[in-house]
Amino acid sequence: MKTLTVEAADIAWGNDAPVLRGVTVDARPGEILAITGTSGAGKTTLLSAMAGLLAPVAGKVLVDGEPLADRDHAVSLNVVLIPQDNGLAAILTAAENISVAVIATGGTPAEARRRTAEALDPLGLSGQANQLIEELSGGQQQRTAIARGLALRGDVLLADEITSELDAANRQKVLELLRSEATRGAAVVFATHDPEAAAACDRELHLAEGEAVWARR
Numbered sequence: 001m002k003t004l005t006v007e008a009a010d011i012a013w014g015n016d017a018p019v020l021r022g023v024t025v026d027a028r029p030g031e032i033l034a035i036t037g038t039s040g041a042g043k044t045t046l047l048s049a050m051a052g053l054l055a056p057v058a059g060k061v062l063v064d065g066e067p068l069a070d071r072d073h074a075v076s077l078n079v080v081l082i083p084q085d086n087g088l089a090a091i092l093t094a095a096e097n098i099s100v101a102v103i104a105t106g107g108t109p110a111e112a113r114r115r116t117a118e119a120l121d122p123l124g125l126s127g128q129a130n131q132l133i134e135e136l137s138g139g140q141q142q143r144t145a146i147a148r149g150l151a152l153r154g155d156v157l158l159a160d161e162i163t164s165e166l167d168a169a170n171r172q173k174v175l176e177l178l179r180s181e182a183t184r185g186a187a188v189v190f191a192t193h194d195p196e197a198a199a200a201c202d203r204e205l206h207l208a209e210g211e212a213v214w215a216r217r
């Protein structure tokens, strides 16, 4: 299992001024790290850097000491991202979205079938496996994206606002699933603006006005 480290990073989009400055944080195996802050505070920006999608303009993002080159490199190091906008292919079914991702990361078709069923079941989506994404509700789509992320069994799991469209029971279930991922040994990072969800995490880094401060460490 792996540790993801952000070291004194300034993170910017294109040539814009940095959204975040001087961020230092590590995500450790077995723990859930909450990233909190109001809308626009930079949660997605920080997770994008952690996922290898956005190279910091200063400082470093490392996985077990190895600097992340880009998203492909991060994928090869088993850094899984569940994006805020769910990132599902609308014209594929829920099951296909998951199977394709498992196969793309080296799983056999048989493994993909098994892991897809195992991931959909705890999210209450077994009955939706063969429905197209565009036929699912927002909450069902969000749960499908979570199932896909879980099926990939990341060493690092980055979850961006993944409970925003869920009712209380599903929110609780998802928190339990993130906890299982940590117990399995993954380093889990959970961006959320929900203080209750953050309270269920082990540590909390709070983003405000371009800076990151520990709310709990």
Ligand SMILES: Nc1ncnc2c1ncn2[C@@H]1O[C@H](COP(=O)(O)OP(=O)(O)O)[C@@H](O)[C@H]1O
Pocket: 013, 019, 037, 038, 039, 040, 041, 042, 043, 044, 045, 046
């Ligand atoms: N893909 C992007 N391209 C350019 N700017 C972005 C992008 N995503 C976010 N930003 C900018 O980064 C800032 C922080 O946004 P974001 O990281 O999405 O905050 P949060 O996830 O906490 O709501 C905002 O000013 C936003 O406009």
Ligand SMILES: [Mg+2]
Pocket: 043, 044, 045, 084, 160, 161
């Ligand atoms: Mg966001």
